Amino acid sequence: MIEFHLDRGSGVSTYLQLVHQVRHALRLGALRPGDQLPTAREVVESLAINPNTVLKAYRELEREGLVEGRPGQGTFVRRTLGGATLAEHTRLRRGLEQWVRQARGAGLDQDDLNALFTAVTTDLAKEDIA
Amino acid sequence: MTPVLETTGLGVRYGRTWALRDCSLAVPRGRVAALVGPNGAGKTTLMHTAVGLLKPSAGQVTVRGEVAFVAQDKPLYDGFTVAEMLTFGRRMNPRWDEEAARDRLGRLGIPLERRVGRLSGGQQAQVALTLALARRPALLVLDEPLANLDPLARHDVMRAVMAEVAAHELTVLLSSHVVSDLTDTCDWLIVLNGGRAQVSGDIEDLLDGHRVLTGPAGLAEGVAARTRVVAASGSGRQATLLVRDRPVLDPRWSDRRPGLDELVLAYLRSPGSAALPGPARQGVGA
Structure with a gap:
């Protein structure tokens, strides 16, 4: 089950934060088809937010075809997001973990890691376009 | 409802x-x-x-x-x-x-x-x-x-x-x-x-229906003539206006959606402004 959290200073509206967190969990395989999302009541009991905000987020996810509401039962995941299969995901993740360990060993901190990762992905994206 | x-x-x-x-x-x-x-x-x-x-x-x-x-x-x-x-x-x-x-x-x-x-x-x-x-x-x-x-x-x-x-x-x-x-x-x-x-x-409707405009103080009057200004503030050359609706603007203005606190403060500062619907009948999702 996904556990939502809020970043109140982010400037991103609350319902979109919930939508993003579900999409993120789908990409990472933390949520899979058939999994149930928490009920509106469960979310508001942990986050102290208006239930209509949760329902709005779920409606948006439903509109995108990612989840479906089953009357009387709850909201369930319909499909995953992201290009790779779960096996590929796991393999790539292991590779990335190895790379991160090497980078840490070389003295890079979290910000250095993020900067390097972003720079490389951006550069490669540019090459693809060119 | x-x-x-x-x-x-x-x-x-x-x-x-x-x-x-x-x-x-x-x-x-x-x-x-x-x-x-x-x-x-x-x-x-x-x-x-x-x-x-x-x-x-x-x-x-x-x-x-x-x-x-x-x-x-x-x-x-x-x-x-x-x-x-x-x-x-x-x-x-x-x-x-x-x-x-x-x-x-x-x-x-x-x-x-x-x-x-x-x-x-x-x-x-x-x-x-x-x-x-x-x-x-x-x-x-x-x-x-x-x-x-x-x-x-x-x-x-x-x-x-x-x-x-x-x-x-x-x-x-x-x-x-x-x-x-x-x-x-x-x-x-x-x-x-x-x-x-x-x-x-409705708070979302209210926030969607207002904009915070920031731009050159010299142009503020012109904008005010074309839109409903709830509250205006400024220091020197720059003016900040909280307005209703979404006016078409000179590119020297930047605009964004207000936060709830900004909206509330703007109205409290301007007791003459009001944002009231007709008889409010809309419910959730309306």
């Missing part, structure tokens, strides 16, 4: 002073309405009228269903134990959900045998809320429910209220001085100023 709380031309007079005047607003079912305004704006008067503690001097107020009220000075007796408060509530109210009340207090870890005066501020707030909810109201009216509570207790009280809204189709009217407490919890906004309703509407 039929509003749970509706006032039309409501006025309340104390002697020769009008505490509330020509106030027409409506809160649809299932909404959590924030009531904000400076001291003396008429917030408590409006709440007292809604719960039947005050009679209107003019106009009318309609509540569809049971109403429960938690006053700012929590209506508890310090010498009573929590269990005695429950007994008191049960005897005073024909509609009373004892099981739900005991269940809530149990989950909150509030001992029934403890005297109310020996509970923490947060626990007292929870007991007052439990007693109000045990009456299974359609409308819950809370006067400054978060005043004098620490941040953890504020969060806990709002969690409890939100869970009730999710579980039963409860409508809530709550007043607060702290706008940040209302962000994310309330979905309806009522601004009272000088005894008059200045704003009443």
